[in-house]
Amino acid sequence: MTAAHEQAVAVAARLTGAPATNARPLGGVVYAVDLDGGDRVVAKRHPEPSAAAAETASLSWLADADAVPVPAVFGHDGPWLVTAYVAGGRPGPTAAERLGRELAALHAAGADAFGAAPPGGPADAWIGLAPMRNEPGPAWPEWYAEYRVRPYLRRAVDEGTLHRGDAEVIERVCARIGELAGPAEPPARLHGDLWNGNVHWAADGRAWLMDPAAHGGHRETDLAMLRLFGCPHLDRVLAAYQEAAPLADGWHARVPLHQLFPLLVHTVLFGGGYGAQAVAAARETLAAG
Template identity: 55%
Template sequence: MTGTAQRGEQLLGVAVISTTPVAGGDVCTSTRMRLSDGRSAVIKTRPKAPEGFFQAEARGLAWLREAGGTSVPQILAVAEDCLIVEWIEPARPTVEAAEAFGRALAATHAAGAESFGGPSDGFIGLAPLPNRPLPTWPEFYASRRVMPYVRVAVQRGVLSPADAHDVERAVKRLPSLAGDAEPPARIHGDLWSGNVVWGQEDTAWLIDPAAHGGHRETDLAMLALFGIPHLQRVLDAYHEAAPLADGWEERVALHQLHPLLVHAVLFGGGYGLRAAKAARSLL
C-alpha cells in the first residue's frame, strides 16, 4: 500500500481498496482513492507545502459550499500535509450544465462577504494571497491583488520597470475605472477552467479556490482569460440571474491584471507582457 493510501486510511478511518492518479494539477498531486465503504475520494498532497496551505483551501471550499449556489465537494479530512474531498465523477460539459453553472455562480456571489478580503491570508497556486480587508474594492484590489505581485514580478525579472510603471498608472485610475460600487461578493478567486469540474446531471463543481470577498466581475474575467466550454452561455445565464453593471465588458482587462501578474510570478513566460498590455488598454 502506498503512503498516500495509508495517510487516507489514517484520516478517514476507512480502508482504501485502490488508488489511481488524477491527471492535471501543477501545484499538488491528486489521487483518487476507492474506499471499502463504496465511496471514492480525492486526496491532494504536496511535499513541503507552505504552512497552512491545505487548511486555507479547506476554509475556502467550506465558505463557498455554505453559499448554496455552485456545487462544491464535501471536505472529508484536512491536515497539514493533505486535503481529502469527495470524488466528483466527471462528465461532458453540456450547454445545460453551462447555463446552470452561470446561474449557480450568481447565487454564490450573491451570498456575499463581510468585507473586501477575508479573515486570514491564503494562497493562489503556491503564491501567498494577502487578504487583510480594506474598505473599498479599488483600495483592496490595488493593495492586495495588484501591487504585491508587481513588486515580485519586477524582482524576478518577469516584468520590466517600464511595464510595471504602466500597471501602476492603471492602478492609480482604479477609482474611475471600477464602475459603480457593489457590496463584497463571495468569489472563488482563482476561477480558471481547470478549477471547474463538469460532473454528472449537468452540474459544475468548484475546486481549488482562493476564496475571499471581492468583486464578482473578477471571477467572470478569469473564466474569460483562460477559456471554458460554452463560456458565452455561462455569461448569459449569469447576467440573466444577476444583471451585471453597465460597462462590465470594458472592465474585463482590469480584473485580469491580478491573475496575469500571479502567472507572471509563478510561471514567467509572456504573462508579464500580457499584464502590461492589459494595463495599457485601460489608460
C-alpha cells in the first residue's frame, strides 16, 4: 500500500469513527475506502487545506437546497475530504429529466450575491486545481468579467498559453459585457464546475452532483458548462429545466459567453487547444451581440 493509500485509510477511519481496511484508487488522489461492516466512503486529497474546506462548504450549501442529491460529508482534515460513496449506474432519459428539474430548484434556492461563497466557505476557493476568488458583486456582467474571466485571462497571457492579440478579443467581450449579458437575473445557487465528469449517474436512478465549486452566479453558466464537454441526454435535461424555470430569450446565443469562464480555467490548467476555444467563444459572443 502506498503512502497515499495509507493516508486515505487513516483519514477515513478518523473522520467516520469506524476502522478502515482498504483503499482503492478512483482516479487522481481519490480513493474508495472500505470500512469494517461493509460500508464504503470516498477520501479525496486536495492541493491544499483551503480547497478541502471550500468543497466541504460547497457540498453542505448544495445539500441545504434540498434539490439535487450530493454526497454526505463526514468531514475534512487538512487537505483530505471524506464523503459518502455513491454507487454508479447508467445515464437514462428519466434521470436526465429529473436532473433538469432539480437543477432548476437548486438555482432557485439563490445566493446572497453574485460571487457569494457558501456559508462558512473561504473567499479564496478553487475550481479543480485552479484558484477561484469568491468576491461578491452587485451586478452579474461586471462581476463575471472581473472575477471569472479576467483572472484566468491574465494568467494565460502571463504564462504564454494565450497570445496578447487573442486576449484582446476576450477583453472586447469584457468591455461590452453589459450589452451582451441579456436580461438581469437574481443570483443563483450554482454548482460552479458542472461539466459532465461531475455528474454521477448513480445506481439509484438519479444524477448526483460531485466536486462542486459552489458560489452565487448566473444560472446559465451552470447549463453552459454542462453543454461544453457533452452530457448524456442533455436535450432532456434542458427541456425539463425549461419547463420548470424557463430561461430568458436569447439564452442559446449567450452559451459561448458563459463558457468563457471554464474554457479559460482549462487554458491555464491544461493549455493545448483550450485557449483557441476561448477565443472562438469570444468571437461568437461578439458576433451574436
